[in-house]
Amino acid sequence: MTRMxxxxxxxxxxxxxxxxxxxxxxxxxxxxxxxxxxxxxxGEDLRRSCAAGAPDxxxxxxxxxxxxQVRVYELVGDSLSQLALDEPNLAxxxxxxxxxxxxxxxxxxxxxxxxxxxxxxxxxxxSGMFQPPPVGLELPSDRFYWTAAACHRGRFYFNAWLYPExxxxxxxxxxxxxxxxxxxxxxxxxxxxxxNTDDPKLAFNLxxxxxxxFGLPR
Numbered sequence: 687m688t689r690m691x692x693x694x695x696x697x698x699x700x701x702x703x704x705x706x707x708x709x710x711x712x713x714x715x716x717x718x719x720x721x722x723x724x725x726x727x728x729g730e731d732l733r734r735s736c737a738a739g740a741p742d743x744x745x746x747x748x749x750x751x752x753x754x755q756v757r758v759y760e761l762v763g764d765s766l767s768q769l770a771l772d773e774p775n776l777a778x779x780x781x782x783x784x785x786x787x788x789x790x791x792x793x794x795x796x797x798x799x800x801x802x803x804x805x806x807x808x809x810x811x812x813s814g815m816f817q818p819p820p821v822g823l824e825l826p827s828d829r830f831y832w833t834a835a836a837c838h839r840g841r842f843y844f845n846a847w848l849y850p851e852x853x854x855x856x857x858x859x860x861x862x863x864x865x866x867x868x869x870x871x872x873x874x875x876x877x878x879x880x881x882n883t884d885d886p887k888l889a890f891n892l893x894x895x896x897x898x899x900f901g902l903p904r
Contacts, residue, residue, distance in 0.1 A: 707731075713758060714769050714793055724892070728899040729835020729844055736837035744810065744836040746860070750871035752827040752890075757870075759860055764803055766796045770868035792866040802863065809859040810834070818896075819845045820852060825892040830873035835898070844898045849873035 708722035708731055719726075727747055736743075741762065748757040758769040770792040798806065810816070815834050823846055825831050830849040836842070847853050850873070861870055893900040 714771065724890075724899060724902055727833050727835070727892070728902050729842070730898075730902075732835050732837050733842045733898065736840065736842040738840040740837055740840055742836075742838055744834070744838070746832060746834045749825070749827065749829070749831050749833070750873070751830065755868075755871040757866075757868075761798075761803075761806065764798045764800075766798055766806070766863055767793070768796065768864060768866050769793045770864075770866040772868060792868045794865045796863050796865055798863065806859050806863070810836070813845075813847070815845050816843050817845070819894050821894055821896050821900075823848060823852065823894040825894070827890045827892075833899075842897070844894075846894050850875065 706721040706725065708718075708725040713719050713723070713726050725731075726745075729745055732743055732745065744759075744761040746759045748755075750756065754772070756771045758767075760767045813834075815836060816838060825833070825846060825848060832847045834843070834845045836844075853873070864870070895901075
């Protein structure tokens with residue numbers, strides 16, 4: 687019974703704070719991720735701060751069947767921050783024998799040289815990141831997709847790529863710079879594992895709107 691109390695407390699916290707806006711912080715923290723993941727993907731914080739003269743910021747997230755792997759890359763200046771999460775770090779849990787177990791993830795920051803940064807930005811351009819998004823595209827959590835939110839030259843952009851219907855391989859450039867030590871989970875047509883029905887919050891379906899994810903609170 688004692689071991690169940692932290693799990694229950696975290697579950698109640700997640701239910702009490704659905705759809706919270708992301709305003710910064712370590713998205714690798716399972717509690718923060720649980721309550722603000724959709725806002726983080728949507729780039730709500732970037733949208734609010736993006737204006738003429740604002741620094742360029744680029745956020746890319748790779749959903750490799752949410753219960754298998756999630757990766758996040760953020761480029762600010764010449765700093766490329768990287769986060770890789772594998773199951774079971776994607777679920778909220780807390781074990782008294784290992785209280786920090788669910789907080790473990792692979793994070794690092796890589797400094798890019800001018801040519802490396804230019805190559806990455808060119809890959810963003812080629813991918814169509816700054817073109818109109820595919821409005822109406824559905825992003826099931828058991829599929830493989832990329833999302834991108836960016837403040838680029840004072841303007842906010844959002845885009846998404848779903849495998850295999852709409853797919854760009856700009857991720858190859860990102861993989862070259864990846865230093866998380868977590869092998870990249872390549873896209874597949876069907877998920878490997880069935881969903882854990884005990885936690886329906888791990889199964890979700892997002893939809894692309896004209897400037898972000900459709901239906902999220904602003």
